[in-house]
Amino acid sequence: MSTDSSQNGDARPTLAEVARTAGVSEITASRAxxxxxxxxxxxxxKVEAAARALNYVPNRLAGxxxxxxxxxxxxxxxxLSNSVFADVLNGLxxxxxxxxxxxxxxxxNYDPHHEERLVADLLSWRPAGLVIAPxxxxxxxxxxxxxxxxxxxxxxxxxxxPIDMAVGLSQRAAGRAMAHYLIGRGYRKIxxxxxxxxTDPRATTRLDGLEQGLSEAEIKLAxxxxxxxxxxxxxxxxxxxxxxxxxxxxxxxVCFSNDDMAVGAMFHALDAGLDVPxxxxxxxxxxxxxxxxxxxxxxSVASRRDEIGALAAKALLARFAGEDVARxxxxxxxxxxxxxx
Amino acid sequence: MSTDSSQNGDARPTLAEVARTAGVSEITASRAxxxxxxxxxxxxxKVEAAARALNYVPNRLAGxxxxxxxxxxxxxxxxLSNSVFADVLNGLxxxxxxxxxxxxxxxxNYDPHHEERLVADLLSWRPAGLVIAPxxxxxxxxxxxxxxxxxxxxxxxxxxxPIDMAVGLSQRAAGRAMAHYLIGRGYRKIxxxxxxxxTDPRATTRLDGLEQGLSEAEIKLAxxxxxxxxxxxxxxxxxxxxxxxxxxxxxxxVCFSNDDMAVGAMFHALDAGLDVPxxxxxxxxxxxxxxxxxxxxxxSVASRRDEIGALAAKALLARFAGEDVARxxxxxxxxxxxxxx
DNA sequence: GTGAAAGCGCTAACAT
DNA sequence: ATGTTAGCGCTTTCAC
Numbered sequence: 001m002s003t004d005s006s007q008n009g010d011a012r013p014t015l016a017e018v019a020r021t022a023g024v025s026e027i028t029a030s031r032a033x034x035x036x037x038x039x040x041x042x043x044x045x046k047v048e049a050a051a052r053a054l055n056y057v058p059n060r061l062a063g064x065x066x067x068x069x070x071x072x073x074x075x076x077x078x079x080l081s082n083s084v085f086a087d088v089l090n091g092l093x094x095x096x097x098x099x100x101x102x103x104x105x106x107x108x109n110y111d112p113h114h115e116e117r118l119v120a121d122l123l124s125w126r127p128a129g130l131v132i133a134p135x136x137x138x139x140x141x142x143x144x145x146x147x148x149x150x151x152x153x154x155x156x157x158x159x160x161x162p163i164d165m166a167v168g169l170s171q172r173a174a175g176r177a178m179a180h181y182l183i184g185r186g187y188r189k190i191x192x193x194x195x196x197x198x199t200d201p202r203a204t205t206r207l208d209g210l211e212q213g214l215s216e217a218e219i220k221l222a223x224x225x226x227x228x229x230x231x232x233x234x235x236x237x238x239x240x241x242x243x244x245x246x247x248x249x250x251x252x253x254v255c256f257s258n259d260d261m262a263v264g265a266m267f268h269a270l271d272a273g274l275d276v277p278x279x280x281x282x283x284x285x286x287x288x289x290x291x292x293x294x295x296x297x298x299x300s301v302a303s304r305r306d307e308i309g310a311l312a313a314k315a316l317l318a319r320f321a322g323e324d325v326a327r328x329x330x331x332x333x334x335x336x337x338x339x340x341x
Numbered sequence: 342m343s344t345d346s347s348q349n350g351d352a353r354p355t356l357a358e359v360a361r362t363a364g365v366s367e368i369t370a371s372r373a374x375x376x377x378x379x380x381x382x383x384x385x386x387k388v389e390a391a392a393r394a395l396n397y398v399p400n401r402l403a404g405x406x407x408x409x410x411x412x413x414x415x416x417x418x419x420x421l422s423n424s425v426f427a428d429v430l431n432g433l434x435x436x437x438x439x440x441x442x443x444x445x446x447x448x449x450n451y452d453p454h455h456e457e458r459l460v461a462d463l464l465s466w467r468p469a470g471l472v473i474a475p476x477x478x479x480x481x482x483x484x485x486x487x488x489x490x491x492x493x494x495x496x497x498x499x500x501x502x503p504i505d506m507a508v509g510l511s512q513r514a515a516g517r518a519m520a521h522y523l524i525g526r527g528y529r530k531i532x533x534x535x536x537x538x539x540t541d542p543r544a545t546t547r548l549d550g551l552e553q554g555l556s557e558a559e560i561k562l563a564x565x566x567x568x569x570x571x572x573x574x575x576x577x578x579x580x581x582x583x584x585x586x587x588x589x590x591x592x593x594x595v596c597f598s599n600d601d602m603a604v605g606a607m608f609h610a611l612d613a614g615l616d617v618p619x620x621x622x623x624x625x626x627x628x629x630x631x632x633x634x635x636x637x638x639x640x641s642v643a644s645r646r647d648e649i650g651a652l653a654a655k656a657l658l659a660r661f662a663g664e665d666v667a668r669x670x671x672x673x674x675x676x677x678x679x680x681x682x
Numbered sequence: 683g684t685g686a687a688a689g690c691g692c693t694a695a696c697a698t
Numbered sequence: 699a700t701g702t703t704a705g706c707g708c709t710t711t712c713a714c
Contacts, residue, residue, distance in 0.1 A: 025685050025686080026707090026709095027684075027685065027708095027709075028683080034709095038683060038684085040684090058465050059406075059465065059708070060465045060467075061402050061466065061467055061707080061708090062690090062706070062709085063709070065400075065402045065690050065692090065706090065707080065708070066689080066707075066709040066710075067708070072466070075446075080434070083422075083427065086424070086427040087422070089421055090421040093446060097447065097448075097462075102466070103445070104443050104444070104445050104446075105443065105445075105446050106438065106443065107434045121438075122443065124400065124401045126400055126401075233631050233634040263631070264634055267636055270611075289573050290604070293575045293578055293608050294608060355690095356692065365700075365701090367693090367701090368692095368693075368694095368701065369701075371693065372693095372699090372700085375693095379700085380700085381700085384699080399692085400691055402690090402692090403692040403706090404691075404693070405706090406690090406691080406693090406707070406708090407691075408693045409693085409694085409706090
């Protein structure tokens with residue numbers, strides 16, 4: 001009947017109702033419910049009691065609109081089926097949430113135009129910041145990010161110049177390191193096996209680095225097998241089977257686009273009775289738990305994924321607090337020599 | 342200088358500015374920018390041109406506050422390191438996003454009190470709906486969900502009575518099915534190996550179901566090994582090694598809390614020279630790609646994780662549209678006999 | 683320490 | 699088809 005919000009039946013109680021129940025003004029209730037500064041102890045208690053009694057849940061949409069900065073952070077990832085991004089997201093979420101922030105998620109599926117739409121959509125929620133693992137971003141996407149007016153962290157690769165901030169590792173250096181390692185182990189016949197990396201900038205850069213590292217020793221890839229679809233254990237298994245139709249085993253080392261693929265290859269070798277690393281040596285990327293738990297630990301490159309998420313979150317939080325943050329943060333990588341090479 | 346929003350320098354342009362640039366009123370610009378109904382063709386074009394020229398990004402906080410329903414959906418998951426939830430989240434995100442909705446994410450780490458805080462926090466963003474894979478939720482959490490005033494979907498398990506809607510499978514039935522299968526294969530010495538499931542209601546229910554299924558044949562678990570920490574390949578490897586100190590191999594079948602653990606056990610068997618399934622039979626849960634790619638495909642129970650995410654999203658979207666939705670949706674499961682049993 | 687007024691950017695409702 | 703008015707629920711001034 002009345003338009004008074006304290007009469008709105010089963011709708012959510014508003015701050016106005018809390019205030020009226022506590023017998024204070026709206027703004028006092030507001031102050032009490034946040035920090036509680038500039039509010040008398042007694043008033044604070046009254047307001048808190050009223051809020052509890054009414055089961056008050058603040059409306060952050062209204063709060064943000066009135067007050068300024070949101071406590072949401074947009075997160076754009078190319079995939080979730082790759083556990084690498086699940087790990088990163090986990091690190092992000094943990095650290096954001098500790099500071100009372102929450103991720104709004106978008107998954108681009110490595111599609112640049114989809115990514116563009118996502119960035120636009122997420123930005124319309126006026127997040128306090130944005131974290132993105134780019135997928136061959138369009139120019140329009142880069143423009144939106146540059147003009148977002150909030151801190152932006154690009155994660156995973158630190159080779160390209162960052163729009164604002166970057167947290168990750170040099171994918172190129174990681175690729176080169178693998179080349180140097182294999183050469184050092186005496187391999188000269190080296191092949192690459194990957195999933196479709198045309199839209200995966202990081203896998204592409206790693207392959208570049210690998211070829212670059214090899215070329216420094218005047219070595220060229222003996223073969224390259226690239227299968228369509230996202231990386232997976234079964235795909236690696238199939239891909240290596242194909243490779244072995246082109247290339248003789250024996251002194252052969254194979255670099256995979258990542259550990260999933262390499263594990264698949266290991267399974268194929270077990271099945272086909274191939275000796276690892278005698279007939280075929282295997283090297284992955286990311287040092288996933290699965291590869292390290294194999295009967296023969298997989299040679300791989302450890303990337304600190306949780307750390308990337310954590311640092312990205314911290315970089316944002318620091319910027320929210322007005323602090324200066326390094327434009328580029330390198331979490332590094334570590335080549336893990338396993339028993340498969 | 343002026344307070345006129347068309348003079349606000351580098352701040353984001355508002356609808357008012359778009360309207361003024363297009364020479365129309367705010368509400369007309371608003372109408373044009375959404376559907377474009379009840380707007381003259383010519384006006385529509387002017388407004389769109391103005392928006393493009395100003396690089397206008399709508400402010401959905403304001404839109405939601407004024408207009409009603411948000412296009413955000415709260416998603417609360419117990420973990421991301423388990424690929425099962427990454428898959429579910431992927432399905433959710435895909436289908437939500439197609440309808441212009443976006444997930445706000447919270448990860449509870451299987452901590453009921455953390456979960457409670459998360460639900461409260463996420464609800465304060467006034468999402469249009471909420472999806473949760475519960476982690477032994479507190480009574481307070483259940484109350485919040487019941488009183489959220491928006492559709493709530495509990496996912497993964499359909500055994501408990503849903504607060505609002507549930508999408509998943511009967512974890513208990515899945516456990517029983519595994520028991521029946523192993524008994525049918527002639528196994529009588531059956532053990533369970535798991536990660537810490539005290540806060541994982543689904544793993545607990547599956548174990549219940551397993552024991553129940555066994556008891557129907559008057560069989561009791563020969564041994565139970567539960568190791569602290571989240572499930573993983575290395576943990577499964579370690580856990581099975583411990584089990585074999587308690588129980589003799591030979592005619593032994595082991596059920597694992599999930600595939601990760603079972604794969605670890607397989608690796609241990611390979612290493613220890615144990616014959617699978619002769620010495621030790623292995624059964625997992627979830628039918629992850631990794632298990633199916635093993636030289637010996639792993640016996641497991643296929644759960645349709647993407648499907649759960651997809652159906653949960655669709656259930657919400659249907660309810661947003663005012664349609665009726667079944668309270669419980671069973672995606673079922675399928676026992677996949679592999680070569681490890 | 684507390685409050686009144688104004689407004690964040692948008693849309694629903696009711697004009698016209 | 700377009701505009702006017704009145705908020706959504708909160709916080710920022712600026713008073714007292």
